[in-house]
Amino acid sequence: MISPLITHDMLRDHILHFLDQNPTGVRNTDVGKAIGYNDTRQWLSYGLLEKLIKDGLVEKHGQRYFKA
Secondary structure (H helix, E strand, O other): OOOOOOOHHHHHHHHHHHHHOOOOOEOHHHHHHHOOOOOOOOHHHHHHHHHHHHOOOEEEEOOEEEEO
16 A cells, blocks of 8 residues: 555645735645646646645635635
8 A cells, every 4th residue: 555645634734824924815726836737738736725724724815815
């Protein structure tokens, strides 16, 4: 069995810390850059942010994401 190098919990904590440091909100692309993976369509960061919204940890207003 292969163990992940980076867990979902690690990514979650990093994104939440990034949002703490940016109280005016961030864009999806900003989160992609902050986690070190900014693909052209930003599917990874979008998916992570949407999961955090479902978990009640992040809110989205317009194009910007905020810590809940």
